[in-house]
Every structure is written in structure tokens, then in C-alpha cells.
Amino acid sequence: xxxxxxxxxxxxxxxxxxxxxxxxxxxxxxxxxxxxxxxxxxxxxxxxxxxxxxxxxxxxxxxxxxxxxxxxxxxxxxxxxxxxxxxxxxxxxxxxxxxxxxxxxxxxxxxxxxxxxxxxxxxxxxxxxxxxxxxxxxxxxxxxxxxxxxxxxxxxxxxxxxxxxxxxxxxxxxxxxxxxxxxxxxxxxxxxxxxxxxxxxxxxxxxxxxxxxxxxxxxxxxxxxxxxxxxxxxxxxxxxxxxxxxx
Amino acid sequence: xxxxxxxxxxxxxxxxxxxxxxxxxxxxxxxxxxxxxxxxxxxxxxxxxxxxxxxxxxxxxxxxxxxxxxxxxxxxxxxxxxxxxxxxxxxxxxxxxxxxxxxxxxxxxxxxxxxxxxxxxxxxxxxxxxxxxxxxxxxxxxxxxxxxxxxxxxxxxxxxxxxxxxxxxxxxxxxxxxxxxxxxxxxxxxxxxxxxxxxxxxxxxxxxxxxxxxxxxxxxxxxxxxxxxxxxxxxxxxxxxxxxxxxxxxxxxxxxxxxxxxxxxxxxxxxxxxxxxxxxxxxxxxxxxxxxxxxxxxxxxxxxxxxxxxxxxxxxxxxxxxxxxxxxxxxxxxxxxxxxxxxxxxxxxxxxxxxxxxxxxxxxxxxxxxxxxxxxxxxxxxxxxxxx
Numbered sequence: 352x353x354x355x356x357x358x359x360x361x362x363x364x365x366x367x368x369x370x371x372x373x374x375x376x377x378x379x380x381x382x383x384x385x386x387x388x389x390x391x392x393x394x395x396x397x398x399x400x401x402x403x404x405x406x407x408x409x410x411x412x413x414x415x416x417x418x419x420x421x422x423x424x425x426x427x428x429x430x431x432x433x434x435x436x437x438x439x440x441x442x443x444x445x446x447x448x449x450x451x452x453x454x455x456x457x458x459x460x461x462x463x464x465x466x467x468x469x470x471x472x473x474x475x476x477x478x479x480x481x482x483x484x485x486x487x488x489x490x491x492x493x494x495x496x497x498x499x500x501x502x503x504x505x506x507x508x509x510x511x512x513x514x515x516x517x518x519x520x521x522x523x524x525x526x527x528x529x530x531x532x533x534x535x536x537x538x539x540x541x542x543x544x545x546x547x548x549x550x551x552x553x554x555x556x557x558x559x560x561x562x563x564x565x566x567x568x569x570x571x572x573x574x575x576x577x578x579x580x581x582x583x584x585x586x587x588x589x590x591x592x593x594x595x596x597x598x
Numbered sequence: 599x600x601x602x603x604x605x606x607x608x609x610x611x612x613x614x615x616x617x618x619x620x621x622x623x624x625x626x627x628x629x630x631x632x633x634x635x636x637x638x639x640x641x642x643x644x645x646x647x648x649x650x651x652x653x654x655x656x657x658x659x660x661x662x663x664x665x666x667x668x669x670x671x672x673x674x675x676x677x678x679x680x681x682x683x684x685x686x687x688x689x690x691x692x693x694x695x696x697x698x699x700x701x702x703x704x705x706x707x708x709x710x711x712x713x714x715x716x717x718x719x720x721x722x723x724x725x726x727x728x729x730x731x732x733x734x735x736x737x738x739x740x741x742x743x744x745x746x747x748x749x750x751x752x753x754x755x756x757x758x759x760x761x762x763x764x765x766x767x768x769x770x771x772x773x774x775x776x777x778x779x780x781x782x783x784x785x786x787x788x789x790x791x792x793x794x795x796x797x798x799x800x801x802x803x804x805x806x807x808x809x810x811x812x813x814x815x816x817x818x819x820x821x822x823x824x825x826x827x828x829x830x831x832x833x834x835x836x837x838x839x840x841x842x843x844x845x846x847x848x849x850x851x852x853x854x855x856x857x858x859x860x861x862x863x864x865x866x867x868x869x870x871x872x873x874x875x876x877x878x879x880x881x882x883x884x885x886x887x888x889x890x891x892x893x894x895x896x897x898x899x900x901x902x903x904x905x906x907x908x909x910x911x912x913x914x915x916x917x918x919x920x921x922x923x924x925x926x927x928x929x930x931x932x933x934x935x936x937x938x939x940x941x942x943x944x945x946x947x948x949x950x951x952x953x954x955x956x957x958x959x960x961x962x963x964x965x966x967x968x969x970x971x972x973x974x975x976x977x978x979x980x981x982x983x984x985x986x
Contacts, residue, residue: 365606372610376617383621390628397632401639415980433984436723438696440671452986467725469698470831470977492673494986509670509697511725513984595982 417563440489548572641718648689648707662728731965734830738937740794745942751804754948758810765935773959791815841886851896868898884970918964928952
């Protein structure tokens with residue numbers, strides 16, 4: 352009499368096939384996971400390079416190197432970080448009204464203002480003593496807001512002003528970081544920066560010297576583990592940011 | 599025999615396919631995100647390029663005269679700066695009048711949106727200094743201002759009295775109003791000194807004539823060598839950079855035409871003061887000579903700047919202000935209608951019926967119409983500004 356079910360041979364073959372297929376699937380899954388992790392690591396490295404490039408290009412390109420660029424070492428660069436720009440449009444008592452457009456609102460006591468006169472010699476940096484919004488104080492264009500600023504001086508209407516904070520960029524503790532004034536260094540990237548292969552350098556005509564630099568060079572080497580130990584991903588980038596305001 | 603088989607192979611295959619599909623989708627997602635980030639960054643760079651292009655286009659076609667009448671704080675789009683770069687980046691620029699002679703050129707670039715690409719916008723700005731004619735005018739306070747000796751002899755004539763009369767050959771209608779406060783008026787109506795020098799003993803008047811109010815004005819400031827190295831706000835290197843013509847050596851002047859229009863690039867074409875309503879009648883070039891310059895014949899107009907000595911030979915006419923760092927020699931029947939500022943090196947001479955006559959009309963027209971003085975000036979090392 353024939354019984355329903357698997358024979359021993361069928362079961363053995365079935366289990367063997369299951370084992371082979373299972374092992375193949377597990378291997379495939381692991382490979383794909385490694386691939387995904389590697390892809391993630393590559394994205395992370397690319398992102399770090401992009402952040403450093405975007406931030407520094409936006410920040411450094413419009414600097415006047417002889418004036419706005421501070422101490423530059425192999426792993427840090429201090430600068431005037433411009434956060435907004437405006438035009439004086441009126442005077443109210445001891446304050447001036449400014450049509451302002453910027454990355455953020457002005458912050459008194461932390462920000463300074465560069466007042467640009469008709470001649471270069473008239474450029475003057477002053478502390479922003481007070482700032483309050485003054486909507487309707489002056490006619491504005493798209494994206495502009497009016498603020499009432501206390502500068503300690505009264506530049507005439509039509510005077511351009513630039514809002515800035517003192518800041519510095521660092522390649523420290525494995526990351527690209529920004530430090531506002533004397534506060535802590537905030538990471539702008541994950542900790543993937545190789546300190547020994549990264550750095551800042553000023554490029555001047557005829558090499559580094561007393562002349563104001565023409566460009567800022569940033570070397571950035573980033574490294575991340577791709578999954579297996581001893582199989583790191585590495586990417587190097589060299590940015591040369593030419594100053595638009597070079598002499 | 600039944601076609602039905604029992605087993606797990608199909609289930610396992612489907613499961614494996616599902617796992618593979620999920621993982622592939624994951625990879626695709628990561629790759630897509632990466633692509634989007636790259637595209638966004640590319641779009642930002644392209645928008646920035648568009649903004650900078652708009653600023654550069656505005657500067658390339660710049661004419662201070664077009665924006666001088668804007669009230670402080672007012673702005674105007676620049677028609678020639680609007681356009682589309684290859685790849686669909688749109689851009690445009692506006693000019694805002696700031697305090698004093700300053701102007702803010704703001705360029706904006708936009709990309710993406712219509713074709714489904716990444717959207718981005720960026721702005722760029724440049725601080726421009728315009729040249730106000732009054733700033734240049736202030737340096738010409740007499741028919742001749744000299745830091746050194748001046749010799750007027752042999753029938754030579756220096757005239758500061760007839761300051762507001764049109765120069766010979768020009769109808770009065772060509773001259774702008776003078777002496778008033780209204781826009782467009784020029785401070786040229788009053789009689790001027792004939793010669794302004796640091797020391798009266800520096801003037802030798804033989805059988806020449808000097809007319810003016812007074813004929814000779816003594817002003818120690820006339821010897822200030824710094825004033826001979828500048829023209830108003832313009833330093834020497836600015837003058838060379840802005841010049842419409844670079845001249846030197848010996849030259850014959852004559853207007854040149856091409857297809858009925860004034861050929862402003864032609865050598866020796868310094869406008870046509872003797873044909874003020876002709877095609878070159880409105881051409882008043884800024885002419886710069888690094889060293890000595892001798893004009894042998896003909897007539898010209900504009901703003902003449904000479905780094906060495908200037909010699910006007912027989913019958914030469916020049917209409918407009920003249921700045922010479924060395925000495926100036928005006929020979930037989932030659933004439934300058936405008937004003938002359940000469941340096942302290944050697945004696946400037948006006949002899950043999952030569953003449954230097956103050957003419958506010960010629961100075962005003964030259965300063966207002968000179969293409970070189972209408973160009974933007976980079977007065978600050980901080981020329982590009984951050985824009986938000």
C-alpha cells in the first residue's frame with residue numbers, strides 16, 4: 352500500500368537543497384548589506400567633502416584677504432564670517448534704520464558691522480549695540496527687512512553695511528568644525544576627517560609671504576570603514592578658493 | 599500521473615527574489631539620494647555662476663550717466679544683464695544708488711523648476727564707484743594751474759575771463775547751463791584766474807598777455823605734487839586703465855569715420871571739435887600718454903592726461919581739460935580751449951600766438967561725455983560683497 356508523504360530520499364534531497372539555497376541567500380544578504388554599508392560610507396565621505404566645499408566657498412570667496420582673513424594655521428582659519436548685508440535708509444534718534452537681508456537675524460553684542468564709506472579709508476568696523484525690528488521704517492525690496500540698529504555712528508542714508516561675526520573653521524577631532532567667537536567648536540561633518548592629511552594653506556603670488564593671499568587652499572582627506580575591518584574607504588579633495596577681492 | 603508536485607523550492611525562490619528586490623530598492627534609494635544631492639549642489643553652483651555673470655554683464659555695459667539721476671536708495675534693473683546661460687540658468691541684475699558716488703550692482707541667478715530639475719537661486723553683488731564730473735572739475739580752477747614756471751611770450755595769450763563763452767566753432771546751444779544749483783548745471787560761469795601758481799615770480803610775461811580774475815593767482819596749493827598725479831578721484835593707474843586712447847610720441851589728429859559713423863577706435867581720432875555736430879562731434883575720449891606727447895597737427899577734444907611733456911605744434915587745437923605731469927609747450931597759433939594743469943618739472947610756455955583759454959563749456963562737455971569717465975571704478979579693495 353502506498354502512503355502519502357515524502358520518502359527519506361526526497362526529504363534528504365529537499366533538506367540539502369534548502370541548505371544550499373539558504374546559504375546562498377544568507378551570503379547574498381550579507382554581501383548586499385556590506386554593499387549598502389559601503390555605499391552609505393561613500394555617501395558620508397562625499398557629503399563631508401561637499402559640506403566643507405560649499406561652506407568655505409560661500410564664506411571665503413567674497414573676503415578681502417588682507418583685512419577679513421585672520422590667523423591661518425595648518426588646521427584652522429579665522430575669518431570675518433558675513434551673515435547679512437544692508438543699506439542705511441534713515442536715522443531715528445541715536446539709531447539708524449537699515450534695510451537688511453541675511454542668513455539670520457542680527458544678534459546685538461555678538462555681531463559687528465562693517466560700514467563702507469565712499470572711499471576705502473572710510474571703511475569702519477563697529478559693534479552692533481542694539482537691534483530691533485522696525486517694519487515699515489523704510490520701503491523695502493524682496494526679502495528685505497528693516498531693523499533699527501545702534502552703531503555709535505550715524506552713517507548717511509545709502510551707506511552699505513555688512514553684518515559679520517568672528518568665526519574660525521577647524522579640522523579637529525576628526526571633523527570639519529566651525530567655531531563662532533570663543534564658543535565651542537561645532538561639527539559640520541561626521542568624524543571622518545584624517546587630520547594628518549588635511550589642512551589649510553594660503554596661496555599668494557610668488558609663494559607664501561607678506562602679500563595678501565590670492566586664494567585659500569583646503570586639503571581634505573576623509574576616511575570611513577566600509578564594513579570589514581581593514582577595508583576602509585578614503586577620499587581626498589583639494590579645493591582652491593580664489594578670493595574675488597584679491598588686490 | 600498527477601502534475602502536482604510538493605516542495606519548498608518555489609517558496610524559497612520567491613523569498614529570495616523578494617529579499618533581492620528589497621535590497622536592490624535600498625541601493626537604488628541611496629544612489630538616488632546621492633544623485634539628488636549632487637544635482638542640488640550643481641544647481642547651486644550654476645545659479646551662482648548666473649548671478650556672477652549678471653554682475654559682470656552689468657559692469658561690462660556700465661554707464662554712470664544712466665544711473666546718476668537715481669535717488670539714493672532707488673534701484674533699476676539693467677536690461678543688458680538679463681538673459682539665459684546655456685543649460686537654462688536665468689539671470690538678471692539691478693543697480694541701486696547708494697550714498698555719494700557709490701552704486702550697488704546686485705546679480706541674481708535662478709536655475710531649475712520648469713524642466714523638473716533642481717531649483718536653486720543665488721545672489722552676487724559688487725560695489726561700484728561712479729565718477730562725478732564735479733570731482734574732476736575741481737582741479738581746474740584757472741586757465742593754467744602750474745606747479746612750476748610759466749612763460750607767456752611772443753604774442754601768446756592766457757585767458758581766464760571769457761570762461762563761459764563757447765569755444766570757437768561751437769554754437770552756444772551745445773553748452774550746458776552753468777553756475778546754478780539745478781541738476782545738470784556746471785560751476786563754470788564766473789571768470790577765472792589766468793594763471794594759478796605757488797609763487798608770482800614763477801610767471802614770466804614777455805610780450806604775451808594774461809587775462810583773468812585775477813590775471814595771476816598765487817596759491818601754494820598749486821605746487822602740491824599729489825594733485826598732478828590724480829584727476830579728481832582717479833589715481834594715475836586708474837586713468838591708464840580707463841583711457842579710451844593710449845597715445846605717445848608724435849601724432850596727427852583727424853576725425854575718422856566708418857560707414858558714416860565715428861570710428862572711435864581709430865588712432866588719432868580725438869573727436870571733431872571743428873565739426874561739433876558731425877558724427878564725431880559727441881566723441882570726447884579720455885586720452886592717456888605714459889610719456890612725452892607731441893601733437894603735430896589737427897584738432898581734438900576730450901580729457902587729455904600726459905605723463906611727460908606735452909607739445910602742441912603749429913595750429914593744433916584741443917578742446918577740454920588737460921593734465922600734464924611735465925611741462926607744456928603751446929607753439930605757433932596752437933590753442934587749448936578748456937583748462938591746463940601742468941606739473942612742476944620745467945617751464946610751461948605759451949608763445950608765438952599760442953593760447954590757453956578757460957572754457958567751461960568745453961570742460962563740461964568733455965567730463966560729461968567722456969566714455970572713460972563713464973566707466974565703473976573699483977575704489978575699494980572690497981569690490982565683491984557678500985549677497986544674501
